[in-house]
Amino acid sequence: MTSTLPDGAATRSAVPEPRGGEVRVPYEVLLDETTAFFGRLGVPEARARLAAEALCYGDLTGMDSHGVFNLGRLYxxxxxxxxxDPLAEPLVLRDLGACVLLDHRRALGLWAASEAMDLAAERAARTGIGLVSVRGATHFGCAGVHARRAADRGMIGVVASNCGGQRIARPPLGAAALLGTNPLSVAAPALEGRPFVLDMSTTVVPTGRVRTAARDGREAPEGWLTDDAGRPVRDASAYDRGEAWLGWLGGTPATGAFKGFGLGLAVELLAAVLPGAATGPAPAALEGDGRPGGSDDDIGFLVLAIAPGALRDGFEEDALSVFGTVADCPPLPGEGPVRYPGHPEAERAEERRASGVPLSLPLHAELTALGLRLPAAPEGTR
Ligand SMILES: NC(=O)c1ccc[n+]([C@@H]2O[C@H](COP(=O)([O-])OP(=O)(O)OC[C@H]3O[C@@H](n4cnc5c(N)ncnc54)[C@H](O)[C@@H]3O)[C@@H](O)[C@H]2O)c1
Incomplete structure (x- = not known):
C-alpha cells in the first residue's frame, strides 16, 4: 500500500525542544506508536499502518480535531x-464496473475508506469514472486524506460521509437535531506537491474542534455555538454539557445557513441514502426532546474518482493555471499570501515532517496514558 502523505524528510533525530504549551513529536514516532496502538487493539499490521497514516494526517496537516486526539476518545x-471490527472484510453487494456498492461490515473506516478510494481510482483508470458507495461503515477521520489519494494519481477525488444515525445539528429554524457534521472533500492535482484539497464539515465546525477548544481552555469564536434561543455561546465546554447548539456554514438564515444545511443534506443523500446506510433524519429523530443523540453505527460513504484524461488532454495544465492564478492573487495590504484549500496543509505537513508534530500538553498526557511512547514533556509541565 502506498502512502498518500506528502513526501518529507522527518527522522527520529529531528526532535526540537518542546515549545510553550506543546511537545513536538517526530512524525515517524507518532506514526509508529499509533500503528502499534491499533495493533494492540487487534488491527492487522497493514491496516493498522494505513489507519495510523490517515489519523496522523490530521495532526500533520493541522486538521487536528480529526487526528490522534480521537485515538482514546473515539477509536x-x-x-x-x-x-x-478490526478483521472485517468489506463485502461487494453489487459491481457494475464503474459503480460498486460495498457493505463495509463495520471495518475500521480509517483504512477502509482509503481502500475504497483506491478501488474507485482503479475503476476510473479503466472507465473514466469510479463510484464506490459504502454502507455499514465506521468513522473515517479526515475526508481529505482519502480524497487526495485520487489527486495523487492525477484524478479528481470526491469523498463524503454522513454520521450514521447520529444527530447533532438542527435545521435552521428547526427545534430537533437531525444531521451530523457530514464532512465533504474534493481533491485534485494543482501546484506540484500542493494538491487542491477542500476538506470540511458542513456544519460551521466539526464537534472535534469545539472539544479541542474546550480541552485547551480556548473560547469558541462567535458563530460556532448558540444557546436554545439562538444567542451566541463562547464557552466551548457548553456544547458537551448540552447547553449549546452547533451552527451551520453560512451563519444565520439571513446570512446563508440554508446553504450549509443544504450541503449537509446533500451529503446525507449522496453518502447515506444512496448506499442504504443509516440516516440522521428518521422518524425517531422527531420523538423525544430533539436534543443531539442517535448512534454513529452504519455510516455511509460516497467515494468517487474521476479520471479527466479519459475525457480530454490538458486537464492538469488547466488545473495548474487555475490554482497557480489563485496562489498568485495579490493579498490585501498587511495580509499573508493567498492560498487555495490544501495548499496551507501541504506546507504545514512539510514543516511538521521536518520539525515534529506539535501536541498540546493535555493531548500529550492523554496519549502517554494510552501507552504511546512519546518524547517526554518538559519538566514542570507534567
Ligand atoms: N469523519 C467525520 O465524521 C468528520 C466530520 C466532520 C469533519 N471531519 C473532518 O474534520 C476536519 C476539519 O474540518 P473543518 O471543517 O474544521 O476544516 P477547516 O475549517 O479547518 O478547513 C476547511 C477548508 O478550508 C481550507 N482553509 C482553511 N484555512 C485556509 C487558508 N488560510 N487558505 C486556504 N484554505 C484554507 C482548508 O484547506 C479546508 O479545505 C476535516 O478533515 C474533515 O473531513 C470529519
Missing part, C-alpha cells in the same frame, strides 16, 4: 466495544 472505544 479505542469503537474497537473495544465491537462497534468496529
Amino acid at each position: 479505542r472505544p469503537l474497537l473495544e466495544s465491537g462497534g468496529a
Whole structure:
C-alpha cells in the first residue's frame, strides 16, 4: 500500500525542544506508536499502518480535531466495544464496473475508506469514472486524506460521509437535531506537491474542534455555538454539557445557513441514502426532546474518482493555471499570501515532517496514558 502523505524528510533525530504549551513529536514516532496502538487493539499490521497514516494526517496537516486526539476518545472505544471490527472484510453487494456498492461490515473506516478510494481510482483508470458507495461503515477521520489519494494519481477525488444515525445539528429554524457534521472533500492535482484539497464539515465546525477548544481552555469564536434561543455561546465546554447548539456554514438564515444545511443534506443523500446506510433524519429523530443523540453505527460513504484524461488532454495544465492564478492573487495590504484549500496543509505537513508534530500538553498526557511512547514533556509541565 502506498502512502498518500506528502513526501518529507522527518527522522527520529529531528526532535526540537518542546515549545510553550506543546511537545513536538517526530512524525515517524507518532506514526509508529499509533500503528502499534491499533495493533494492540487487534488491527492487522497493514491496516493498522494505513489507519495510523490517515489519523496522523490530521495532526500533520493541522486538521487536528480529526487526528490522534480521537485515538482514546473515539477509536479505542469503537474497537473495544465491537462497534468496529478490526478483521472485517468489506463485502461487494453489487459491481457494475464503474459503480460498486460495498457493505463495509463495520471495518475500521480509517483504512477502509482509503481502500475504497483506491478501488474507485482503479475503476476510473479503466472507465473514466469510479463510484464506490459504502454502507455499514465506521468513522473515517479526515475526508481529505482519502480524497487526495485520487489527486495523487492525477484524478479528481470526491469523498463524503454522513454520521450514521447520529444527530447533532438542527435545521435552521428547526427545534430537533437531525444531521451530523457530514464532512465533504474534493481533491485534485494543482501546484506540484500542493494538491487542491477542500476538506470540511458542513456544519460551521466539526464537534472535534469545539472539544479541542474546550480541552485547551480556548473560547469558541462567535458563530460556532448558540444557546436554545439562538444567542451566541463562547464557552466551548457548553456544547458537551448540552447547553449549546452547533451552527451551520453560512451563519444565520439571513446570512446563508440554508446553504450549509443544504450541503449537509446533500451529503446525507449522496453518502447515506444512496448506499442504504443509516440516516440522521428518521422518524425517531422527531420523538423525544430533539436534543443531539442517535448512534454513529452504519455510516455511509460516497467515494468517487474521476479520471479527466479519459475525457480530454490538458486537464492538469488547466488545473495548474487555475490554482497557480489563485496562489498568485495579490493579498490585501498587511495580509499573508493567498492560498487555495490544501495548499496551507501541504506546507504545514512539510514543516511538521521536518520539525515534529506539535501536541498540546493535555493531548500529550492523554496519549502517554494510552501507552504511546512519546518524547517526554518538559519538566514542570507534567
Ligand atoms: N469523519 C467525520 O465524521 C468528520 C466530520 C466532520 C469533519 N471531519 C473532518 O474534520 C476536519 C476539519 O474540518 P473543518 O471543517 O474544521 O476544516 P477547516 O475549517 O479547518 O478547513 C476547511 C477548508 O478550508 C481550507 N482553509 C482553511 N484555512 C485556509 C487558508 N488560510 N487558505 C486556504 N484554505 C484554507 C482548508 O484547506 C479546508 O479545505 C476535516 O478533515 C474533515 O473531513 C470529519
